[in-house]
Amino acid sequence: MKRTQEITIRELAESLGVSVATVSRAIHGRGRISPETRARVLEQMERLGYVPNLHAQSLARRHSTLIALEYLGQMEVLSDVFLIELGRAIQAALVKHGYRQLMNLVGDPSYRQSTLRQWINSRLISGVILIGNPDVGAEWLKPLRKVHIPTVLIAYHPPAEMPDRMRCVVLDVKRGWQEAVAHLTAAGHRQFAYIGSHPTDPALDYICEALHQHRAALVAGGVLYANETPLGGYEATKRLLQQSQRPTAILARTDLLAMGVLLALQEAGLKVPEHISVVGHDDIPIAQWLIPPLSTIQIDYAVLGEKAVESLIHLLQKEKGDIEPVQTVATRFVVRQSTTKITQQEA
Amino acid sequence: MKRTQEITIRELAESLGVSVATVSRAIHGRGRISPETRARVLEQMERLGYVPNLHAQSLARRHSTLIALEYLGQMEVLSDVFLIELGRAIQAALVKHGYRQLMNLVGDPSYRQSTLRQWINSRLISGVILIGNPDVGAEWLKPLRKVHIPTVLIAYHPPAEMPDRMRCVVLDVKRGWQEAVAHLTAAGHRQFAYIGSHPTDPALDYICEALHQHRAALVAGGVLYANETPLGGYEATKRLLQQSQRPTAILARTDLLAMGVLLALQEAGLKVPEHISVVGHDDIPIAQWLIPPLSTIQIDYAVLGEKAVESLIHLLQKEKGDIEPVQTVATRFVVRQSTTKITQQEA
DNA sequence: ACAGGGTGCGAAAACGCTTACGCAGAGGGA
């Protein structure tokens, strides 16, 4: 910005002997303009390396093309692996619509929250995409209600009440767990354990339902909760193994938990998958590099990102009409090497 | 931005019966203004919740208060743990000077590169902080030279040639490794191995030098290279253990590598630290949660971030005068539980 | 009483873009 010579729209226009209005129309393809003039402008723009000043553009248009991407809750150790994947997908989808994303995944929640408010109030951004549990992020949602900025929430379930300028994309983990349970029971498994992150999570309900259908069940004491870290999974597994009943398959709420499960099992001398099968959730990038490569439930980040962006665009451009306020994206189970048929002696 | 009623500086001014110029002066404390008027404006601003429009501000000032933070090279699995820590520190330092950071850590390098250019050309940002090896990021630096945007590079060594609007903060890992080696040799260790990420890295030189001083050495075949992932460390350790000479201490270039080392050792039935000591580098947040908690070389992210920001501010505000173009930040060794005195039978 | 300097403030011109409006000219139907 402080660089000496930056070309402006006026200079571009003068170099062609046309008005700035014509240049603006040519660039955006809006308004009436002849194809020839348009081509000339576009070519000259390329030659001179003209790029519109984003601040001037936002000011004139009275809205920005920047979207904030935020994560509700503590930025815990490694929790970002999920965000990186999803962020990628969202960015790609936004660009298709001429928008760009801004991330501010730095600092503790209260600090990030004040930054987001600052961004909104200063009109830097014109929309928000929020990722995370609406219960955990209740205090995030409150200030957003007031300012009425177009917002899309990506979560496991919709918030209790949704303001008018908010839409929601929920990740329906039901199908993924059903497939996982179907796969494992077909392989002979009947005794399961589950390691989750918090009791309000509906995943366990889906699992119980699926298990019931297939005449299988959780072992006694087979539901454990832990922090969503490898350490959490590790400790939970240690506890699990101290109990009298041992499951033949462990379902972990996230791949990070599953990492810890794998380590704890191998310390206990149990081989995966020969002695015990393990399933994770999220299919984070390292899942396929674990030992053994983890069978897990896959999230289609591209679809998730696209749906979120689509909802947001409808909110931003009201001429696009309405869209279902709550959209759903299903999950799928992928088999790798941490699950197998149950062996005779264990069955 | 599309929200119905956003208050502007004009409305604020009218509500007080003063001119917009006065309000602007009051807010920024620049120019001549009486303390009483200033207080009145500030109070009213608070009451009405006025926040300046960032786009208008940037346009009028001809420069933005936004700084881009980018990472040179592939965004590999988990490489972000380092970035999150450093990003936090940089953001904190920037805010002190009235700037804010924008991260765009999404997508492959060529995509991120084009996004950064876009940000620069559209005047969205007025400075750049780059993190990473200048060799790896050579193709990043080239376009930046042309546009002459104030840039600070955070790396292990300065780039071959530095354009005039670039400054550099180098992380001097020498002291950290010296301390680590001193600690280990004092504990009786004489036989070392090193697992690095690429041969051009100067860390190994510092280690060799320090070992020499303390009459210790690397075992034959004791230098291995691997991807900076747990898997890389795991595999490298497997290779290491197949060799005839076994070290009593393994130095890993990063904590991520060390994670894999720990797993491989324990699979091989070797206890850490009883049989073998392990040292990492970076002190990532999970380092203290590993089993056992990892002795590692600490980076003072706060100082690193502050120095980088300080350099950038001097570049942005030329009235601040000059500053050393290459600044240095040292590292420190922290002892946790993965290193110990060598036992008799192993010595 | 008057000059001179300092102080607090307002008027207005920028910053680079978008877009409503209007005008000239071309084309077509009577």
Next chain:
DNA sequence: TCCCTCTGCGTAAGCGTTTTCGCACCCTGT
């Protein structure tokens, strides 16, 4: 030929700030 419509483009008014300039006023010293 005239009138009407449609097309392509230029003029100019914004968007919400910052900042230069200058004016009025007050204070001080003569």
